[in-house]
Amino acid sequence: MGGQPLLLPRTHFSSPNRKLLGRDTSSVALSWFFWLLHHNPEVEHNILQEICRIVGARTSSDRDREIKSDDDEAVVFKPEEIKKMEYLHAALSEALRLYPSVPLDHKEVVEDDVFPDGTILKKGTKVIYAMYTMGRMEAIWGKDCREYKPERWLRSSDGRFMSESAYKFTAFNGGPRLCLGKDFAYYQMKFVAASIIYRYRVKVVENHPVEPKLALTMYMKHGLKVTLQKRDHAGRHK
Known part of the structure; x- marks a missing residue:
């Protein structure tokens, strides 16, 4: 840190903190993600079809070893398969755009500076920015900025995931402060x-109130109550 050796006690403190923070932000992101899927069943369908294509591409020996009879509980996704889930990656990014796990942050100016528009920033100034608001600004994301649209993250030519600038999509911060756990979180x-969607249809309980609890992490104020309907083989490949 700052070119100095990191003391062991500090290492012990830092490592579990990163795991805990990553766990909370990921669980919050997944709650909003499944809520959005409930309201956008066509997105859920596209994700499921992508997963089924990847599972279907396994070699016969893999399928025989992991899927005996019709035991879907035996399906464990491999790292290289997770990497191929481009549409799922886009759907999660789109959920984070609309509902970032950390909705608000601030930075402190370390030395006097001047913005291109002439705004003067003095050393010590606190600059607050709202990721939640930025993700819904028409000037940044276009007229459909309030729509849940994973396709905005995919190249039209080949359907591959297309990342955005960290200064446009700020859910993981940017520059030297870019979240170290970004790749692990994804x-x-x-x-x-993928493990849940492949096995179950997730439905939000009817009339369950959903609203954000604005805090350091944007939890759902009342949590997310859902029902799980197990998918059969036929339902998975409709």
Whole structure:
């Protein structure tokens, strides 16, 4: 840190903190993600079809080893399969755009500076920015900025995931402060989401109130109550 050796006690403190913070932000993100899927069944369908294509591409030996009879509980996604889930990656990014796990942040100016528009920033000034608001600004994301549209993250030519500038999509911060756990968070969320969607249809309980609790992390004020309907083989491949 700052070119100085990191003391062991500080390492012990830092490592579990990162795991805990990552766990909370990922679980919050997944709650909003499944709520959005409930209201956008066509997105859920596209994700499921992508997962089924990836599972279907496994070699016969893999399928024989992991899926005996019709035991879907045996399906464990491999890292290389998770990486191929481009549409799921886009759907999670779109959920984070609309409902970032951390809705508000601030930085402190370390030395006097001047913005291109002439705004003067003095050393010590606190600059507050709202990721929640930025993700819904028409000037940044276009006229459909309030729509849940994973396709905005995919290249039209080949359907591959297309990342945005960290200064436009700020859910993981940017520059030197870019979240160290970004790639792990995506892997974790994709693994959990794919494992659930492949096995179950997730439905939000009727009339369950959903609203954000604005805090350091944007939890759902009343949590998310859902029912799980197990998918059969036929339902999975409709």
